Every structure is written in structure tokens, then in C-alpha cells.
Amino acid sequence: MGNVAFVSAFGYVGMVDISLQKGFQESNVGARVAHGGSMNLAELSLAASRSAELASLSLTEVSRFIRLAKLVRPVIELRLRDRRIPPVLLPVHVHEFLGAALGRDSLFVSVCWEYFREEVWSPDMAVASEDDIAAFHEYGLEREIVCQRIGCPNYRETNDILTLTEPITYPVTLFTLREGALPFFTTSLYCHACHSRYHHNNLVHKSTSIRQYYHGSPPSVVQVRTHMFIEASILELFVVGKVFGWLSGNNCSRLYNEALSHCDAVIRNNPIAFQENMKPLRRMPTWKYSYELRTEDALDGFFLYSLLLDRAEHGTALVLPHDAPSQRQRLENALALRNKATEGIEPSHRALEDVYFRNNKAINCLRERLRASGVAIPSSTPQGSTDDPDSEEEVIVESPSQDDGAVPCDGKSTDQKPHLRACFGRRRTHNEQLIVRTCGIILSCATFFGSEAVSTVKDFIIATFPSLASMPEILFYDNNCKFRLHLLAIRDKYFSNTGLPVDVFHFDAKHSGTDTSCQQHCNPAAFPDLIKDNKWRVNSSICEETNTWFGGYLASVREMEATRFSFYLDEMIKRRNRFTLKQLERKGHTPWMIPLSTLLPSP
Numbered sequence: 329m330g331n332v333a334f335v336s337a338f339g340y341v342g343m344v345d346i347s348l349q350k351g352f353q354e355s356n357v358g359a360r361v362a363h364g365g366s367m368n369l370a371e372l373s374l375a376a377s378r379s380a381e382l383a384s385l386s387l388t389e390v391s392r393f394i395r396l397a398k399l400v401r402p403v404i405e406l407r408l409r410d411r412r413i414p415p416v417l418l419p420v421h422v423h424e425f426l427g428a429a430l431g432r433d434s435l436f437v438s439v440c441w442e443y444f445r446e447e448v449w450s451p452d453m454a455v456a457s458e459d460d461i462a463a464f465h466e467y468g469l470e471r472e473i474v475c476q477r478i479g480c481p482n483y484r485e486t487n488d489i490l491t492l493t494e495p496i497t498y499p500v501t502l503f504t505l506r507e508g509a510l511p512f513f514t515t516s517l518y519c520h521a522c523h524s525r526y527h528h529n530n531l532v533h534k535s536t537s538i539r540q541y542y543h544g545s546p547p548s549v550v551q552v553r554t555h556m557f558i559e560a561s562i563l564e565l566f567v568v569g570k571v572f573g574w575l576s577g578n579n580c581s582r583l584y585n586e587a588l589s590h591c592d593a594v595i596r597n598n599p600i601a602f603q604e605n606m607k608p609l610r611r612m613p614t615w616k617y618s619y620e621l622r623t624e625d626a627l628d629g630f631f632l633y634s635l636l637l638d639r640a641e642h643g644t645a646l647v648l649p650h651d652a653p654s655q656r657q658r659l660e661n662a663l664a665l666r667n668k669a670t671e672g673i674e675p676s677h678r679a680l681e682d683v684y685f686r687n688n689k690a691i692n693c694l695r696e697r698l699r700a701s702g703v704a705i706p707s708s709t710p711q712g713s714t715d716d717p718d719s720e721e722e723v724i725v726e727s728p729s730q731d732d733g734a735v736p737c738d739g740k741s742t743d744q745k746p747h748l749r750a751c752f753g754r755r756r757t758h759n760e761q762l763i764v765r766t767c768g769i770i771l772s773c774a775t776f777f778g779s780e781a782v783s784t785v786k787d788f789i790i791a792t793f794p795s796l797a798s799m800p801e802i803l804f805y806d807n808n809c810k811f812r813l814h815l816l817a818i819r820d821k822y823f824s825n826t827g828l829p830v831d832v833f834h835f836d837a838k839h840s841g842t843d844t845s846c847q848q849h850c851n852p853a854a855f856p857d858l859i860k861d862n863k864w865r866v867n868s869s870i871c872e873e874t875n876t877w878f879g880g881y882l883a884s885v886r887e888m889e890a891t892r893f894s895f896y897l898d899e900m901i902k903r904r905n906r907f908t909l910k911q912l913e914r915k916g917h918t919p920w921m922i923p924l925s926t927l928l929p930s931p
Contacts, residue, residue, distance in 0.1 A: 329732035382439055389430070393440045394447055396429055398454035406515075408723050409490055414445040439498040461698070465676065492517035492526055500555040501617040505562050507620035508590045509612075513555070527551070539658075546636040550627040553655050555617045562588070563633040565625060571903045584621045586769050628655045631892065635662050645865060663895045670898055763792050764874050766804075766866040767919070768908040775894070782807065782814045791920035798927035802827045802855065804868050806834035809846040830856055831868040846877045877904070 400422055405411045407419050418426070418441055427437045441448075482594065497515045504510060516527045523534040529551050530541045548558050562584065569575040587593050592609055595602045611679055612619060632655075641644040652658035758778055763771045772792040776784060785805070793799045799822070805811055808828040815823055817890050829852040858865055867873075881900060911917050 369572040382443055385440075386438075389432075390444070391441070393426070393430060393437075394444055395454045396426055396446070397441070397448040398452075400425065401448060405490065406495060411490060417441075491521075492519050494518040496525075498555070499616055500557055501558045501615065501619060502549065502559075503584065503589070504559050504560060504622055505565070505588065506591065508588060508593075509621070511613060511615040511617075511619075514551075528557070530648075532832075537649055537651040539648045541639070541646040543632065543645040543649070544640065546633065546640050550629060550633055550634060550636070552625050556625055558621075558625070560627045560633065563629050566630055567634070567899075569899055569905060570630070570884075571907070574884065576884040577630070578623045580626040581621045581623045584626070589619060589621070624656075629657050631663060631895065634756065634895070635659065635666065638666060660891055663668065664891045667891060667894045667898065760878065761788055762871060762874055762878065763789065764870070764871045766870050767912060767917070768870055768874070769905055769919075770874060773901060780807075782811045785811060786814065786820070793927075795928050796822070796825070797929060799823070799826055801825070802829065802858070804829055804831045804852075804871065806872075808829055809850045812849055827855055829858070829868070831872065832864065833869045833872055 355717075381388050404415065404422055417423075418437070423434065423437055423441075425482055427434055430436070432851060495515045495517055497513045499841075500512060500514050502512050514528055518525045524531045525534070528549065529547050530539045546560060548560050549561055550563060551557050566575065566580045569580065569583070590596055590610065590612075592607075594607060595607070599606070635646055637692065646662065648658050648662055680748045720736060758776045759780060761774045761776055761780070763773075765771060772788075774788045774791075785807075789803070803823075803826050805828065808830050812828050828850060830850045832852055848854060852868055858868070878897075878900075883898060885896055888896060909919050
């Protein structure tokens with residue numbers, strides 16, 4: 329449905345509008361033409377015996393003609409009503425282009441077209457070689473050639489019969505992964521029945537200012553602004569770079585401009601190293617639009633690409649205003665709607681927390697703290713235990729009074745000195761709070777303003793686990809000692825069946841060893857289910873490790889307005905979660921999803 333159009337600007341500006349069939353794969357340097365339709369060698373030999381002009385041609389010339397003609401076929405089809413039958417004569421501008429690209433006269437093109445037009449019209453596709461690209465500096469863009477509005481008189485299920493007219497062609501720059509930045513043209517077409525103009529990624533109705541993107545999988549090339557197109561493979565590279573390398577928009581543009589904008593970038597960037605075998609560098613033709621990718625275009629491309637992926641995953645089409653003053657403003661409402669859809673995240677995803685064995689010397693240290701504070705150490709395998717959980721031994725705790733010299737835990741070790749930290753820059757929020765499974769899956773994220781109050785943390789946890797059935801049995805939090813006291817003060821029962829230990833790192837380094845209550849209720853060594861064979865069963869510091877990764881985005885999002893800020897971080901979390909799931913599966917684990925009906929039973 330639709331095809332891919334790309335145009336040369338190398339010596340044929342404004343004359344040639346070259347297109348590729350949809351499904352045409354990216355150019356491979358030195359790739360061979362993939363024709364070989366109905367004509368075999370016997371038929372070729374018979375045709376040569378009947379034509380002196382054809383007999384004088386080499387197989388290389390024949391092969392290249394067929395390949396180039398296949399590449400320009402969509403341009404030829406724009407002049408046809410019925411695309412199933414090749415025309416007897418080529419359009420003049422295509423005829424001239426083939427002659428110039430092949431370095432042959434008009435008679436050569438006429439003879440080749442007469443004998444090979446059926447071969448050109450065969451369904452086999454051609455792959456442009458390096459010489460082809462050098463001949464007409466082009467690449468591909470998708471666009472429709474039949475009306476896609478069901479119910480419109482011009483609607484067709486296939487592209488066999490052309491129903492769109494009034495082509496409008498204009499120059500743009502295409503940023504590709506393998507061939508660098510290229511000059512080319514794109515063409516839009518109009519449907520007189522439903523009054524819609526079809527562009528590369530979208531259609532626009534004449535009477536509205538709505539830009540409706542095509543339904544289905546995201547396009548292989550994304551129109552980021554009017555005169556700029558970026559391959560989806562580049563945008564995917566940017567996204568992955570952001571997830572694992574914290575690439576900012578500025579660094580994404582620098583990465584492309586320095587390493588990918590020229591196919592011979594390795595030589596351009598290291599001329600001294602290649603001076604002995606220096607080859608002539610490919611010269612880019614003079615072009616109206618820049619070959620350099622701007623920072624704002626890299627960011628706009630990321631946001632638009634992410635929206636297109638999100639809509640495709642939900643089986644809907646992206647709709648944006650067409651007459652917005654800028655791409656930033658055009659995307660704003662769509663980003664806000666996606667942000668709203670992720671507010672109040674439901675606990676629909678839970679990964680299986682497989683046993684995570686890890687040697688940790690802190691176990692013995694934390695057990696010593698329990699002994700020093702007078703708290704009995706529970707056994708991970710109590711004697712006489714049965715399958716009945718109620719048969720486990722009771723842990724008797726003797727809590728010393730304040731007169732015994734106990735010091736209430738303030739969340740930090742008493743022997744630590746305060747450290748001053750300078751903040752050079754604006755801070756509009758206090759922090760981003762994450763809830764993470766011990767397997768590494770991030771369940772939810774919330775922005776805290778002002779402070780990290782334990783009452784706000786409680787609301788955040790309840791929003792993430794909105795039913796008692798969804799509450800975890802163990803909840804690590806670096807300030808659980810104060811959090812537990814807060815729950816006791818407000819007589820909260822929601823957390824009554826949830827253990828509240830502090831993660832190993834924070835408890836060992838930042839919690840008082842003399843507070844009996846903290847040791848009894850928040851020391852992770854006091855929870856036998858967390859230990860097996862003198863090893864921690866789970867990675868209790870996974871949230872701290874995730875925070876280290878998440879903090880890498882501070883510089884990138886500091887100056888973003890609220891809508892882009894939330895969307896950006898949500899997208900990074902989604903991509904990291906998908907990677908974590910893949911890693912769990914590769915290690916032989918079985919991540920799974922608990923049905924919402926189980927976690928959120930109907931009243």
C-alpha cells in the first residue's frame with residue numbers, strides 16, 4: 329500500500345523524481361541487482377539475434393539498465409492510470425535520465441525499453457549499488473498513490489489503479505544510516521473525492537488542520553519537519569543510545585554529523601592515518617537544505633518516532649495539528665495525552681523474582697547489629713518447621729527503654745558527619761521516585777516536589793499497588809524506619825502484611841546500630857526469607873542501582889518543559905524494562921504478568 333520515492337539531486341535537480349517500490353530495502357554497497365523475472369538466457373539470445381543494437385550490448389549494460397529502470401518505476405507509474413501494464417514509451421524526463429545515468433544515447437534507452445520493459449515490470453525488486461547512488465544521489469520515501477479512506481469513491485485495496493493526482497514535489501534532505509545525508513525530492517498527491525492530500529507519513533484533509541498519520545507499522549523514514557526526513561533506523565539508534573549512554577539531543581546530532589553523515593566518515597575524521605591510501609572523498613552537491621542534523625531535529629525526531637511507535641502498539645493512528653507554528657508545539661498535546669495515559673500506573677506487570685544468589689559480607693555484619701541491640705536472630709530454616717506458615721517459631725523481642733541509653737534512629741548512622749553539597753543550577757522538582765522489582769523491572773515513577781515526605785511515599789506506593797492483593801510481601805525503602813513510625817502514628821492497616829526492611833547498602837551505611845526498633849523491624853538480616861545458605865536471595869539494592877542509571881538523565885532533561893520531561897523519562901523507563909525482560913529470558917528466567925483481575929478483584 330503505497331511506495332517509496334526518492335530523488336536525485338546529483339546533476340538532475342528538478343528533472344528526475346525517482347521512486348522505489350514499497351518493501352525496497354536499504355542500499356547495500358556493491359549489492360547485485362535482484363532481477364531475473366520471466367526472461368531467460370535463451371530469450372535474451374533470441375532477442376539479440378533480431379536486433380543489431382541489442383546484440384552489441386554487454387550483460388553488464390543490460391543488467392544495469394534493468395536495475396535503474398526498476399528503481400525509477402514508481403515515477404513512471406505516476407503517469408499511468410493502470411499500473412499493471414508498462415507503457416510503450418517512457419516519459420521524456422525518465423528517458424533522458426536513464427540515458428544520462430548510463431552514459432548512452434537515446435537509441436540505446438529506446439531499444440532496451442522495448443525489449444526489457446516486461447522484465448522491468450516483473451515483481452522482483454532491485455537494490456541500488458554504490459555506483460547507482462553516485463549516479464543520482466537518492467534514497468527512499470513512502471507515500472500513498474491510492475486513497476486510503478474507506479468509503480471514498482477513490483478507495484482501493486491495492487495500488488494497481490492510480491486514484492490520486494496533482495503531484496507536488498519539493499526538495500528535502502534525507503538522513504540515512506548507511507549512505508549519510510542525501511539530497512532528494514518528495515512528492516505528495518491529492519484525492520479529489522475526499523479532498524485529502526497524501527504526504528509521506530500522513531494525510532491532511534482540505535477543510536481541516538488535522539494531520540492524520542497512516543495506520544499500521546511506523547514508516548521506515550520519518551518526516552521530522554517539512555524539509556527534513558530521518559530514517560527510523562537512525563532514530564532507533566538515538567533511542568538506544570539514550571537508554572544505555574544517556575545521549576542528549578546535542579550529542580545525538582554530533583554523533584550523526586561526525587560519524588554517519590558521510591559514508592566515508594572514517595577517512596574524513598582520520599585523514600593522517602589514511603594519507604597513504606587516500607581515496608577521493610565523495611563530494612556532496614550544493615543543496616538548499618543543510619546536510620547537518622540539528623539538536624532540535626534529533627529531539628523532535630525522537631519524540632515523533634516514540635509517538636508513532638506508541639500508537640502502533642495500541643493499534644491506533646497518530647493525529648497532530650497540521651498548521652502548528654513549530655514541530656515542538658505540534659507534538660505538545662500528543663505528548664501530554666500519552667503522559668496522562670501513564671498516570672496512576674496500574675500494577676499490570678510483574679516479573680518472576682527468581683532466586684538471586686549473591687555473596688554479601690554484610691549479612692554477618694547486620695546479624696552482629698541485631699545481637700548488639702538485643703534482638704534475637706531469626707533462622708532461615710527454623711527447626712520443626714512445616715508447610716504451615718503459622719507453625720514457625722515466634723521471635724521474642726526485648727526492647728530496651730529510653731533509660732537504657734537507646735538512641736532513636738534518624739535514618740543515618742550516628743557516627744557520620746554531615747556533608748555540604750553545592751547546587752549550581754535550577755531545580756524545579758525535588759526528585760524522581762521509582763518503585764522497582766528486585767528483578768530490575770521498574771513498576772512506576774513519580775515526581776516529588778519540595779521534599780521526599782514519608783506521607784507522600786505512602787501515597788505513591790498505594791497508587792502503584794491499589795489493592796491489598798497487589799501489595800508485595802517485602803518492600804525495601806532506605807527510610808523504612810521513619811516510614812514504619814509514620815504508619816504506626818496514623819494507625820494504617822494497609823501495610824500490615826508487608827515487611828519493611830531497609831536495603832542492605834543503606835542500612836549498613838546510614839542507619840543507627842543502637843535503635844532497637846529499627847534493628848528489629850528494618851534490618852534485612854531479621855527477615856529469614858531474604859537469606860538462604862548465608863547469601864542474600866534478592867538484590868535489595870536494585871533500586872539504588874537503578875537510581876544511578878536514572879540520574880544520568882539529569883543534564884538532558886533539566887531544561888525541558890514539563891510535558892517533554894515526563895514523556896522523555898517514561899520512554900526511557902519503558903525501553904529499559906523491555907531490555908531487562910529480554911535479559912531475564914536469556915538467563916533462563918520466566919517473567920510473567922499477573923492478571924489484573926487477581927491484583928484488582930472486583931468488589
